[in-house]
Amino acid sequence: xxxxxxxxxxxxxxLQPMNLFACFVGVxxxxxxxxxxxxxxxxxxxxxxxxxxxxxxxxxxIMLSGIYYGAMYGxxxxxxxxxxxGEAASVVTCIDGYQMARQGRAGPALGIAAFGSFIxxxxxxxxxxxxxxxxxxxxxxxxxxxxxxxxxxxxxxxMYLTHGSILRGLLMAGAGIFLxxxxxxxxxxxxxxxxxxxxxxxxxxxxxxxxxxxxxxEVLLNLExxxxxxxxxxxxxxxxPNKDDWRRSAKPIGRGSLVxxxxxxxPGGGAVxxxxxxxxxxxxxxxxxxxxxxxxxxxxAGPEAANNAATSGAFxxxxxxxxxxxxxxxxxxxxxxxxxxxxxxxxxxxxxxxFWGTVAxxxxxNVLLLILNxxxxxIWVRVLKIPYNILFPLILLFCLIGAYCISSNVFDIxxxxxxxxxxxxxxxxxxxxxxxxxxxxLGPLLEQNLRQALILSDGNLAVFVTHPISAVCLFVSxxxxxxxxxxxxxxxxxxxxxxx
Amino acid sequence: xxxGDVIKISGFVLLAVAxxxxxxxxxxxxxxxxxxxxxxxxIPYPPGGVTDLGAxxxxxxxxxYLKKPVVAVNRPGGSTTIxxxxxxxxxxxxxxxGFFPSSASIPEVYTYFYEAPFSSxxxxxxxKVGIPVLTIAVKGDxxxxxxKDLVEYARKNxxxxxxxxxxxxxGYLVMKSIAKAENINLIDVPFDGDTKIVPAILGGHVPxxxxxxxxxxxxxxxxxxxxxxxxxxxxxxxxxxxxxIVELGYKFAFGAYLGVFAPKGTPDEIVKxxxxxxxxxxxxxxxxxxxxxxGTQVSxxxxxxxxxxxxxxxxxxxxxxxxxxxxxxxx
Numbered sequence: 001x002x003x004x005x006x007x008x009x010x011x012x013x014x015l016q017p018m019n020l021f022a023c024f025v026g027v028x029x030x031x032x033x034x035x036x037x038x039x040x041x042x043x044x045x046x047x048x049x050x051x052x053x054x055x056x057x058x059x060x061x062i063m064l065s066g067i068y069y070g071a072m073y074g075x076x077x078x079x080x081x082x083x084x085x086g087e088a089a090s091v092v093t094c095i096d097g098y099q100m101a102r103q104g105r106a107g108p109a110l111g112i113a114a115f116g117s118f119i120x121x122x123x124x125x126x127x128x129x130x131x132x133x134x135x136x137x138x139x140x141x142x143x144x145x146x147x148x149x150x151x152x153x154x155x156x157x158x159m160y161l162t163h164g165s166i167l168r169g170l171l172m173a174g175a176g177i178f179l180x181x182x183x184x185x186x187x188x189x190x191x192x193x194x195x196x197x198x199x200x201x202x203x204x205x206x207x208x209x210x211x212x213x214x215x216x217x218e219v220l221l222n223l224e225x226x227x228x229x230x231x232x233x234x235x236x237x238x239x240x241p242n243k244d245d246w247r248r249s250a251k252p253i254g255r256g257s258l259v260x261x262x263x264x265x266x267p268g269g270g271a272v273x274x275x276x277x278x279x280x281x282x283x284x285x286x287x288x289x290x291x292x293x294x295x296x297x298x299x300x301a302g303p304e305a306a307n308n309a310a311t312s313g314a315f316x317x318x319x320x321x322x323x324x325x326x327x328x329x330x331x332x333x334x335x336x337x338x339x340x341x342x343x344x345x346x347x348x349x350x351x352x353x354x355f356w357g358t359v360a361x362x363x364x365x366n367v368l369l370l371i372l373n374x375x376x377x378x379i380w381v382r383v384l385k386i387p388y389n390i391l392f393p394l395i396l397l398f399c400l401i402g403a404y405c406i407s408s409n410v411f412d413i414x415x416x417x418x419x420x421x422x423x424x425x426x427x428x429x430x431x432x433x434x435x436x437x438x439x440x441x442l443g444p445l446l447e448q449n450l451r452q453a454l455i456l457s458d459g460n461l462a463v464f465v466t467h468p469i470s471a472v473c474l475f476v477s478x479x480x481x482x483x484x485x486x487x488x489x490x491x492x493x494x495x496x497x498x499x500x
Numbered sequence: 501x502x503x504g505d506v507i508k509i510s511g512f513v514l515l516a517v518a519x520x521x522x523x524x525x526x527x528x529x530x531x532x533x534x535x536x537x538x539x540x541x542x543i544p545y546p547p548g549g550v551t552d553l554g555a556x557x558x559x560x561x562x563x564x565y566l567k568k569p570v571v572a573v574n575r576p577g578g579s580t581t582i583x584x585x586x587x588x589x590x591x592x593x594x595x596x597x598g599f600f601p602s603s604a605s606i607p608e609v610y611t612y613f614y615e616a617p618f619s620s621x622x623x624x625x626x627x628k629v630g631i632p633v634l635t636i637a638v639k640g641d642x643x644x645x646x647x648k649d650l651v652e653y654a655r656k657n658x659x660x661x662x663x664x665x666x667x668x669x670x671g672y673l674v675m676k677s678i679a680k681a682e683n684i685n686l687i688d689v690p691f692d693g694d695t696k697i698v699p700a701i702l703g704g705h706v707p708x709x710x711x712x713x714x715x716x717x718x719x720x721x722x723x724x725x726x727x728x729x730x731x732x733x734x735x736x737x738x739x740x741x742x743x744x745i746v747e748l749g750y751k752f753a754f755g756a757y758l759g760v761f762a763p764k765g766t767p768d769e770i771v772k773x774x775x776x777x778x779x780x781x782x783x784x785x786x787x788x789x790x791x792x793x794x795g796t797q798v799s800x801x802x803x804x805x806x807x808x809x810x811x812x813x814x815x816x817x818x819x820x821x822x823x824x825x826x827x828x829x830x831x
């Protein structure tokens with residue numbers, strides 16, 4: 001019962017007027033910046049960081065974390081409406097979300113994203129509350145060998161991301177891995193494939209890449225066919241998911257929450273990967289995998305739940321080990337340190353008001369977000385009625401501003417435009433960008449962990465099978481690969497037989 | 501010449517003289533009244549890290565003395581050289597300055613790792629503000645209790661592994677120096693920042709590592725991590741019980757620094773004014789407490805002393821990289 005007691009204490013902290021206000025401001029700003037492409041939670045939090053110096057530490061962290069999970073709610077909006085991921089974790093939402101919008105079902109897509117986020121956020125919180133310490137202990141069991149095998153598992157999910165040719169998906173993944181090699185070599189520190197450009201020294205930015213491949217190329221593609229627009233503006237039916245939508249989404253939301261929460265705990269894992277994993281999992285488990293890519297609501301519900309649960313999971317290493325698993329958590333850590341607090345193993349006992357106050361504020365924040373986001377759906381759907389000749393320049397403008405805002409660097413704008421053109425070319429010849437993005441995210445993790453594991457084992461490849469966690473991950477990925485390739489080969493054969 | 505023309509010409513001359521006088525006084529006034537508008541402080545890191553927070557604390561304090569806004573701007577990327585270049589190529593008027601580590605201020609030493617479009621010749625050091633503090637750390641229940649133990653362990657297990665941030669960093673420099681002095685073989689495992697090194701130590705994946713002190717403070721308090729030594733010269737106020745490697749008898753030529761830099765050609769009066777203000781801030785107990793709380797050592801050096809230590813650092817680093825083969829042989 002002590003947890004209940006602690007939680008009540010937490011609500012006592014979170015519901016103080018000042019903290020409640022901080023929570024509202026946080027989730028409100030989070031929703032806004034989630035909707036704006038490019039401008040992610042990191043930018044908004046760093047701008048607001050100095051403003052929190054004058055607040056109490058609890059209010060500061062409540063507001064900043066509100067921005068973080070609020071952005072995850074808002075991030076799906078532009079993915080669904082205009083095929084531009086608001087942040088990297090919403091890339092997969094584009095695949096089916098945008099198709100739903102084209103079929104006039106933007107409302108249910110946005111609705112299920114909001115409800116899914118709410119449910120997953122709540123499930124994640126329960127996990128954070130009950131299991132923070134044991135899970136943190138489990139997370140450090142992942143060394144380089146385990147990570148490498150986990151990333152292999154992630155990469156084997158590629159098979160489920162494409163709905164066309166598997167070969168084309170693999171080619172795109174290869175391109176993604178290659179792009180991820182640009183930048184500093186992790187072992188020697190030397191610059192690779194940078195052509196002497198300092199803008200490439202730290203690699204190609206994920207956000208400009210994603211905004212180019214999805215957003216800019218979408219705008220370019222639509223410039224060719226203005227008449228398709230008619231479909232979008234005429235058939236906007238119900239605004240909320242119906243019974244059938246709920247029936248299809250319930251399980252994906254549950255599974256997405258679990259996967260997102262677990263991957264969120266691992267440093268470097270996080271929201272992006274978990275959304276991909278959830279999508280692949282739903283497609284694999286679905287009885288009608290052919291619906292994916294054509295507006296399946298499961299493909300929106302699962303990943304959106306996953307990226308939200310991952311935000312709760314990410315708090316675990318921060319609060320229990322003092323290790324920030326991503327840049328956003330690093331900012332939160334910084335905000336706490338400015339106030340003279342040091343998150344770590346002793347934090348929960350020494351400063352219960354911070355931990356329980358934040359946890360309780362996240363329950364409050366999730367409710368606020370749902371109240372905030374549901375009425376917004378009606379407004380967002382109306383955005384689609386804006387004529388293309390006004391909407392498109394606006395989208396381009398927001399993308400340009402967003403790309404620049406990432407690190408006040410004009411170079412990122414060039415990267416985005418370049419990938420916009422490349423993405424346009426890819427789509428012309430029917431190559432899908434999602435496998436490229438997944439491989440691009442996994443690439444550096446694969447390489448670093450492979451090399452670290454091999455340095456640690458003095459070059460002995462056996463580490464990947466002698467470490468139990470690693471062996472299990474490798475086994476599952478081999479199983480997935482084989483099970484997805486066999487039907488493909490059989491189909492090929494039957495097609496050949498039919499032809500002959 | 502007509503009378504009217506004379507009047508016109510002399511009127512013109514008078515006007516010109518008057519204009520010149522105003523301009524020159526305006527010029528003098530500008531220097532005397534620097535700053536008369538907001539100053540930009542460039543931070544070559546993304547927001548949130550201890551260096552970023554330290555720079556922000558400095559900006560806030562400078563604002564109090566200079567009575568004008570000091571705006572902290574993050575320009576991350578290019579291994580800190582994007583931020584470095586932003587200052588190196590800025591107008592030398594004292595309104596664009598930077599808070600830099602060595603990688604952003606002496607990029608010519610690191611040509612093996614990256615090429616920057618500027619060198620230390622394009623920057624004017626203003627003052628040293630602090631020293632980033634790295635550690636040699638092991639897991640809390642490790643049998644290794646001192647640097648001596650670690651050296652013994654490496655002697656018994658040739659090719660012992662140690663987690664570092666990469667070969668251009670302080671951790672590598674110190675680790676290699678120790679290995680050389682003790683004639684042992686340590687193998688460096690590069691990790692992508694403290695957030696990867698610390699879990700690897702906690703999980704027992706590497707026996708030791710060189711994470712930054714701020715990244716392990718809370719784990720030290722909880723006895724999950726032991727810090728064997730700090731990779732600095734003088735014992736830190738905030739960690740009076742932890743020896744430094746210099747105290748342990750290792751020669752230490754690499755005094756890493758964090759300092760304020762201005763573009764080359766910034767007027768001397770402005771550099772002096774900034775230096776004076778930073779000197780006052782570095783003595784403020786409030787500022788020191790803030791920086792020490794974040795596990796960074798406050799260490800002020802004025803312009804002259806700072807220039808000298810940068811040169812020393814540069815020379816030592818050049819020799820080291822040459823010995824390690826981390827140079828580009830231009831033929």
